Amino acid sequence: MPLLEIRNLVVRYGEIEALRGVTIAVEQGQVVTLLGANGAGKSTTLRAISGLAKPTSGDIMFDGHSIAGLGPEAIVRLGISHVPEGRRVFPGLTVKENIMLGASNRKVSASQISREADAMFDLFPDIRSFSNVLGWTLSGGQLQMVAVARGLMAKPRLLLLDEPSLGLAPVIVQAVFRIISQIRKDTTVLLVEQNARMGLSVADHGFVLETGRIVLGGKPDELWGNEAIAAAYLGGHAKTHA
Amino acid sequence: MDLVLQLLFTGIGIGAVYALVALGFVLIFRATNVVNFAQGEFSMVAAYLMVVCVELGLPYWLSFVIALAGMALLGVIFNLGVYYPLRHRTYLPVIIATIGASILLSNSVLAIYGPQPQVLQGWFDTPGIQLGPVYLDSQYLLIIGVTIFLVLFNFWFFEKTLLGKKLQATSQDKEMASLLGISVSTMIMITFIYSAVLGGLAGILVAPVLFVSIQMGSTIALKAFAATIIGGFGDVAGAIVGGLALGVIETFGAAYISVPYKDGFAFLVLIAFLVFRPQGIFGERVAEKA
Numbered sequence: 087m088p089l090l091e092i093r094n095l096v097v098r099y100g101e102i103e104a105l106r107g108v109t110i111a112v113e114q115g116q117v118v119t120l121l122g123a124n125g126a127g128k129s130t131t132l133r134a135i136s137g138l139a140k141p142t143s144g145d146i147m148f149d150g151h152s153i154a155g156l157g158p159e160a161i162v163r164l165g166i167s168h169v170p171e172g173r174r175v176f177p178g179l180t181v182k183e184n185i186m187l188g189a190s191n192r193k194v195s196a197s198q199i200s201r202e203a204d205a206m207f208d209l210f211p212d213i214r215s216f217s218n219v220l221g222w223t224l225s226g227g228q229l230q231m232v233a234v235a236r237g238l239m240a241k242p243r244l245l246l247l248d249e250p251s252l253g254l255a256p257v258i259v260q261a262v263f264r265i266i267s268q269i270r271k272d273t274t275v276l277l278v279e280q281n282a283r284m285g286l287s288v289a290d291h292g293f294v295l296e297t298g299r300i301v302l303g304g305k306p307d308e309l310w311g312n313e314a315i316a317a318a319y320l321g322g323h324a325k326t327h328a
Numbered sequence: 329m330d331l332v333l334q335l336l337f338t339g340i341g342i343g344a345v346y347a348l349v350a351l352g353f354v355l356i357f358r359a360t361n362v363v364n365f366a367q368g369e370f371s372m373v374a375a376y377l378m379v380v381c382v383e384l385g386l387p388y389w390l391s392f393v394i395a396l397a398g399m400a401l402l403g404v405i406f407n408l409g410v411y412y413p414l415r416h417r418t419y420l421p422v423i424i425a426t427i428g429a430s431i432l433l434s435n436s437v438l439a440i441y442g443p444q445p446q447v448l449q450g451w452f453d454t455p456g457i458q459l460g461p462v463y464l465d466s467q468y469l470l471i472i473g474v475t476i477f478l479v480l481f482n483f484w485f486f487e488k489t490l491l492g493k494k495l496q497a498t499s500q501d502k503e504m505a506s507l508l509g510i511s512v513s514t515m516i517m518i519t520f521i522y523s524a525v526l527g528g529l530a531g532i533l534v535a536p537v538l539f540v541s542i543q544m545g546s547t548i549a550l551k552a553f554a555a556t557i558i559g560g561f562g563d564v565a566g567a568i569v570g571g572l573a574l575g576v577i578e579t580f581g582a583a584y585i586s587v588p589y590k591d592g593f594a595f596l597v598l599i600a601f602l603v604f605r606p607q608g609i610f611g612e613r614v615a616e617k618a
Binding site: 136138157158159162163167168170174176177178179183186187188190191192196199236240 | 489490493494496497500501503504505506507508509510511512
């Protein structure tokens, strides 16, 4: 049984149908990457999973139970942590406070959370020295590190990562993806990326979304191998990769 | 010089009341992005609750506890009845609802108690103490003491506790807070309870100095609102400093310029700030809203 199974998911924002029957499965222990252009419905898919967007129809099964229609607070308690687009680090709180609040879905003492947050800096050594710095002063790469660290504090069984590379310098993107490949040892990851090359480099499986529908799915090699589709959806990187 | 010290003491005392109400304004504004126009009525209702309990013959301290418990309950009802049903709307319907609630509260009290002002005795039997040249009124001492305690409590609560951090996170980004498993509706409920109790405390403390009347709420709230603008709208420290500054300014204005225009000085200062420094003393921390 897949850890996450989405069947025929439809999400409407008023008149606009953002998702028009999306079906994907994420197996335990996998990294699955959702690719697609701007507006294809990648973020909406993640928002529906984490409860920020209400499904119009279709179902979302997590660990064998339907979570469609539950609120975000309930869903994160079940073990799905969503690191949304734009990082959304609380600007008026310090880095450590931001990371500590990531454990709000669990019933643990404040001192325990503080210890766990300190331990989190082992995975993110670049932000350790910014521990007591307010969120709004950080750079994009630092914000992304904080956002992922905060997401991991939920001890998720499934981590949803929305465009972690967006707006980052290439060297920072590589650092972020190194962290993703470390995370995958313990956590199942559903990754949304526009950067197909980076997104597929860490993936076990990939899906391509186009205007609210899955048009292609398969192992990264198969996706790269499909010349026409690689050129159309994965950009010019296809040829250089081959 | 003696007179200056005396006026400073009185000014800080009355300013502390404005500061408490202003703090309530700011906390609700930060949590909900809405100015609660019923904040002053919280003070008025608490003062009347106090009058009722004391008239029933209850001990002063017990009346105090009951009045504050009543305010906590009012905070809950206010949140559920006024804010919660409109929480997904824009700020305008919510603001109008708070204005409606303030009219409802003052007219309910008017219907029950009539228009004649009530008198509430102070907490202490001793009217005050003479400290060198300055006469320290016991009620003003109490007001200043309670305000100092609350400012320290407020700092500890928001800066040192995890719950305080969750409240801050909720006021900065509700959607993200909910993604982390923070119960946004609980955080807003706590904010309303806390603000209602703060407003209530201000009303109870100032009641023996003023009369207890239907209008006391709107008078205090107007000054407190001016204080939040002078201090820097949305800023906790600004609300406290603005409140104290306003109390001192109007006391000195009344003593040295004109007693009948006492209430006018607050608004004169407000207008001066709106013209020359609209962001207030502490400025708006724009970065926090990014």
